[in-house]
Amino acid sequence: xxxxxxxxxxGRSTVAVLGxxxxxxxxxxxxxxxxxxxxxxxxxxxGLDGEVRIVMEHTGRYYExxxxxxxxxxxxxxxxxxxxxxxxxxxxxxxxxKTDKADALKIAQFAIDxxxxxxxxxxxxxxxxxxxxxxxxxxLYMKTVVSLQNNLISLTDKTFPGVNELFSSPExx
Numbered sequence: 137x138x139x140x141x142x143x144x145x146x147g148r149s150t151v152a153v154l155g156x157x158x159x160x161x162x163x164x165x166x167x168x169x170x171x172x173x174x175x176x177x178x179x180x181x182x183g184l185d186g187e188v189r190i191v192m193e194h195t196g197r198y199y200e201x202x203x204x205x206x207x208x209x210x211x212x213x214x215x216x217x218x219x220x221x222x223x224x225x226x227x228x229x230x231x232x233x234k235t236d237k238a239d240a241l242k243i244a245q246f247a248i249d250x251x252x253x254x255x256x257x258x259x260x261x262x263x264x265x266x267x268x269x270x271x272x273x274x275x276l277y278m279k280t281v282v283s284l285q286n287n288l289i290s291l292t293d294k295t296f297p298g299v300n301e302l303f304s305s306p307e308x309x
Contacts (some may be wrong), residue, residue: 137251138184141244142192143236144199149192150236151177153184154244164237167202174205181211189254191247193218203257213257214247221246 138161143150147169153162162180167173181188190206192199194215207213224246247254260268293300 137186137248138181138188139244139247139251140181140188140190141240141242141247142190142199142202143239143243144192144195144202145236146198148173149202150240152237152240152244153181154241154248156186156248158245158248160241164240166236169198169201174202174209178206178209178211182209188212189214189247189251191216191243191254193221193243204259207257207259212254214254215257216246216255224249 137156139154141152141154149167149169150164151162151167152160152164155161161184167177181190189212190203191214192203194203195218199215203213203215221243224242289300
């Protein structure tokens, strides 16, 4: 049994591997988010003799390429809510060590302790990913439009006091 803790960042991740008795099997190393980086890590993990579970926090979108690559390589991958790991970490140490290496080791410890109840990562299908992206872009666009409209109203009211009272607001459908 090998727990792989992954602290995901933009463009790279810090990876640590612990054995069943929390023995450090692989010291924390940085893995670039490239095809070669993922292939190199998969090769190292395939060399381990036993079940391997990869655990990471699902924060933002940075984890998606890493999780997808390891999932496609045939590993058990679990993307866990960061609050669950943070709450778990509060009981581990009195000191608040916050480095990528320390985080990767703590995530690996979390994986060992929660081994039986880790939720398995399942990649979203391509259409759903595209729809989510389009929805986010549309919401950002609408937020910008409303902000610009409010800015225009404010500027015209400051430049020509009372002019906005001459116009009615557009009716919403």
